[in-house]
Amino acid sequence: MHPILGSAERRTLYLASWTVIGLLVAVAWSAANPEAGIVAALAIVVPPCLVQGFVCLSAWYVCRAAPLGARSTVRTLAMHTGAGMVAAAVWVTAWAGWTRVLGGLPAFGGIPGGGSPAQLAAVFAAGVLLFWLSSLLHYLLAAFERSRGAEARELGLEVLAREAELRALRAQIDPHFLFNGLQSISALTGTDPDGARRMCLLLADFFRSSVRLGAEEQVRLDEELAMVRAYLEIEKVRYGPRLESEVVLESGCGSSRVPPLILQPLVENAVRHGIRPLVEGGRVRVAARCDEASVHVAVRNPIDPDATTPPGTGVGLANVERRLATRFGREAIVRRKRDGAWFEVDLRFPRIESAGAESRPHVQPPAVADARRGGER
Amino acid sequence: MTTAAKRPIRAVVVDDEELSRTLVREYAAGHDDIEIVAECANGFEAVRAVNDLKPDLVFLDIQMPKLDGFEVLELIGPDVGVVFVTAHDDYALRAFEVHAVDYLLKPFGPERFAEALAEARGRLARRERTPSARVAASARPAGTYLRRILIRTGARVEVLPVGSVDYVRARDDYVGVVAGGTERLKQQTLAELERQLDPARFVRIHRSFLLNVDRLTRLGPATRDSYVAVLKDGTELPVSRRGYARLNELL
Numbered sequence: 001m002h003p004i005l006g007s008a009e010r011r012t013l014y015l016a017s018w019t020v021i022g023l024l025v026a027v028a029w030s031a032a033n034p035e036a037g038i039v040a041a042l043a044i045v046v047p048p049c050l051v052q053g054f055v056c057l058s059a060w061y062v063c064r065a066a067p068l069g070a071r072s073t074v075r076t077l078a079m080h081t082g083a084g085m086v087a088a089a090v091w092v093t094a095w096a097g098w099t100r101v102l103g104g105l106p107a108f109g110g111i112p113g114g115g116s117p118a119q120l121a122a123v124f125a126a127g128v129l130l131f132w133l134s135s136l137l138h139y140l141l142a143a144f145e146r147s148r149g150a151e152a153r154e155l156g157l158e159v160l161a162r163e164a165e166l167r168a169l170r171a172q173i174d175p176h177f178l179f180n181g182l183q184s185i186s187a188l189t190g191t192d193p194d195g196a197r198r199m200c201l202l203l204a205d206f207f208r209s210s211v212r213l214g215a216e217e218q219v220r221l222d223e224e225l226a227m228v229r230a231y232l233e234i235e236k237v238r239y240g241p242r243l244e245s246e247v248v249l250e251s252g253c254g255s256s257r258v259p260p261l262i263l264q265p266l267v268e269n270a271v272r273h274g275i276r277p278l279v280e281g282g283r284v285r286v287a288a289r290c291d292e293a294s295v296h297v298a299v300r301n302p303i304d305p306d307a308t309t310p311p312g313t314g315v316g317l318a319n320v321e322r323r324l325a326t327r328f329g330r331e332a333i334v335r336r337k338r339d340g341a342w343f344e345v346d347l348r349f350p351r352i353e354s355a356g357a358e359s360r361p362h363v364q365p366p367a368v369a370d371a372r373r374g375g376e377r
Numbered sequence: 378m379t380t381a382a383k384r385p386i387r388a389v390v391v392d393d394e395e396l397s398r399t400l401v402r403e404y405a406a407g408h409d410d411i412e413i414v415a416e417c418a419n420g421f422e423a424v425r426a427v428n429d430l431k432p433d434l435v436f437l438d439i440q441m442p443k444l445d446g447f448e449v450l451e452l453i454g455p456d457v458g459v460v461f462v463t464a465h466d467d468y469a470l471r472a473f474e475v476h477a478v479d480y481l482l483k484p485f486g487p488e489r490f491a492e493a494l495a496e497a498r499g500r501l502a503r504r505e506r507t508p509s510a511r512v513a514a515s516a517r518p519a520g521t522y523l524r525r526i527l528i529r530t531g532a533r534v535e536v537l538p539v540g541s542v543d544y545v546r547a548r549d550d551y552v553g554v555v556a557g558g559t560e561r562l563k564q565q566t567l568a569e570l571e572r573q574l575d576p577a578r579f580v581r582i583h584r585s586f587l588l589n590v591d592r593l594t595r596l597g598p599a600t601r602d603s604y605v606a607v608l609k610d611g612t613e614l615p616v617s618r619r620g621y622a623r624l625n626e627l628l
Contacts, residue, residue: 179464180394183483187400240395276393279419279442304442306536 002060003141018053022046025126032119040102048098052091052127056134059083063138080135081128088127095123173210173261174268177234178203184238199237206230213260220354221288221295222254228267228286235271242281243271250289257352258295259323265316266299266345274301274343295351300344317345324349385412386497389430391423391449392416392438392462397483401436401462404490411494420444421534427453428532434478434497439463444527444534450475452529458500460493476505522575526554528561535561539578543592543608545570547585558610580627582606582620590627 004010022045030041062083066076181203188196209227213219225247232245263286270284282302289296317336324332324347332349388411390401398416405411411434415426419442427435437459439446446468450459461472464483472480478500479493526542528535537556546553546560547567553560563570571579571587582588588606595607596616604616606624616624 176464179483183400183464184394184396186484186486187396187403190403191399238394238396242393276440277442306538 002057003138003145004057004060014053014057015050018050019046021053021130022049025049044099044102048091048095051094052087052130055087055090056131058087059131059134060138060142063135063142067142068139080132084128084131084135087131088124091127091130092120092124096120173264174272177231177268178207180238181234188237195237199234202230202234202237206234210261210264216260218257218352219260220254221256221258221290222249224258224260224263225249225286225288227261228263231264231267232271232284239271239275239281242278243275244281244283246283246285246287248285248287253288253290253295255354256290256295257354258349259327262320262323262347263297263299265320266347269316269345270299270301270343274303277304278302290351293351294348297347298344300342302341303338303343305341320347385410386434386494386501387412387414387430387432388434388436389413389415389417389423389426389432390436391418391420391426391441391446392436393418393441394438397438397462401490404487405494407487408491408494410498418442420446420449423449424452424529424534425532427457428529432457433501434458434460436460436462436481439465439468444536447471447475448527452527452534458497460497523573526563526570528554528563530561537561539574539589540591542589543610543612544589544614545579545587577627580620580623582614582616582624584617586614586620588614590624593624596621596624 004014023042026038026041026045029045030036030038033041036044059080062079066079068076181199185196185199185203188199206227209223209230213223213227229245229247232243232247236243236245267284267286275281275284285298285300287298287300317334321332321334324334328349332347335346335348337344337346388405390398390413392398392401395418398418402413402416405413414430414432417423417426421443423435423437424444426432435449435453435457437446437449439461440463441449444452446461446463458478459475460479460481461468461477462481462483462485466482469480478497481489481493523539525539526537528537537554541556543555543557545555545567548562550564550566551562552565552567552570553562555561567581567585567587571581574587578590579587580590588608592608592610593606594609597605597607599605599615602618604618604621606614606616608614
């Protein structure tokens with residue numbers, strides 16, 4: 001689409017500028033031909049100017065054929081000069097024809113028909129110059145439009161990425177977890193008000209840290225495991241003695257970085273699909289360890305060996321896999337194992353320490369963060 | 378309520394969470410026309426309790442160990458009113474299809490509980506029953522096939538994974554489900570069960586027989602117009618001409 005013809009607003013502006021150019025040229029012309037009045041000057045000059053305005057719109061095609069930087073400067077200049085001369089020839093012809101037509105009319109008697117060669121040469125030069133101006137205008141418009149398009153695209157991409165991340169994070173915590181927790185509180189208020197208060201605080205702590213960690217790009221492994229502990233604590237109120245848990249962190253690993261809430265869906269699955277279908281319940285075990293290069297987390301839970309019920313839709317696990325893959329590519333490995341009465345999900349991904357190999361500079365290394373917290377005190 | 382309300386409603390609470398059962402019991406204590414006669418923590422216990430105690434009403438959780446709420450409903454039959462109690466709202470449509478008395482979403486308050494109870498009183502007074510074919514059909518989510526067949530003998534419930542079933546035969550108002558050489562009776566028609574099973578696995582080889590095709594070893598002619606299917610354990614089953622065509626189409 002032509003950047004000027006395509007928009008009504010720009011068409012009007014463009015026409016207005018050419019009217020102004022026409023007026024200026026008319027003033028110049030009447031200075032050169034003082035014997036003709038200003039009215040005659042306007043009549044002679046403005047119509048050919050409007051024709052030239054129309055012709056100059058074609059500069060856009062030259063600009064499109066020779067985008068800035070795509071060809072050598074000499075070649076680009078040559079193209080515009082050539083096109084400008086053709087346009088100027090059209091403009092001179094229109095000028096000469098129009099003055100001859102007007103010269104034949106009695107009201108314009110005495111106006112030199114067709115103009116002198118010197119005058120026509122000046123008109124020609126003005127024509128080329130006007131065309132070049134128009135080329136410049138078109139280059140500016142093209143650049144403007146390109147940057148606006150790029151901006152919109154970038155914004156669109158950012159929105160998409162953000163949405164995907166938010167969706168993934170929202171999916172980390174099942175809303176029914178909240179409803180069931182509230183049901184437990186409601187039940188406890190009648191029989192065990194202290195227990196109800198404790199449950200309120202557990203839920204509040206859990207959701208507060210989920211919001212805080214969820215906003216980070218990556219969190220410390222020990223923070224992530226604290227979330228897991230809080231979650232299991234809440235589920236224990238619900239399931240009673242049926243749920244036991246064990247969360248183990250190898251010493252020295254706590255400062256490794258992990259995507260926030262990456263373990264949440266796994267522990268949730270362990271409770272929902274592992275413990276809940278078992279009449280006697282069982283123990284959920286989360287173990288994290290690491291070596292030089294990688295972090296290894298295993299979530300293990302008992303399952304009903306005879307169960308024929310569907311093991312869930314696998315949305316949670318798929319989400320975890322996708323998030324790890326976006327962050328670490330092929331370096332992240334997710335394995336699920338089923339042996340008899342046990343189910344285990346193993347995650348392995350590159351170890352990123354808080355300081356040093358920090359790939360995202362805007363995440364505060366803890367040393368700095370601690371210092372800042374110290375400063376606030 | 379009039380004289381009909383003199384006898385209290387006898388109710389069973391089924392939920393795998395003790396706190397949830399406590400809450401229903403507490404709310405029920407505020408009404409003098411309802412009596413909680415049993416609490417159950419899983420589906421098996423629920424079927425046993427309903428069989429032994431013949432309650433009027435069951436407060437039934439949906440996600441539970443062993444049997445889910447809809448499976449329990451299929452097994453306890455149409456004479457008991459059911460109020461589903463769950464944190465999930467996505468079962469509401471299925472609950473509506475099986476004519477549940479009400480559907481309580483956790484967490485719920487005493488007022489909501491009172492409404493459910495009022496609805497139950499009305500239903501019991503009108504002696505409305507839950508149509509059982511609908512219940513059986515809704516025991517599984519729409520668009521999926523049965524994964525296991527539930528068989529109840531008195532208070533005892535047996536769960537047969539469909540893969541363990543050799544064949545099913547029609548026996549008047551019942552079907553005989555044969556697995557590992559033992560036949561168990563279930564009150565259902567063969568056509569109804571056939572609709573619930575995966576047609577790529579179970580084929581109606583005869584008016585009275587539904588065969589698990591994994592069990593078939595050989596197919597031979599019996600008479601001019603009929604065939605015989607020989608199973609892996611040597612059992613021979615009659616195959617009609619249409620059954621033969623169906624088998625051929627599948628294999």
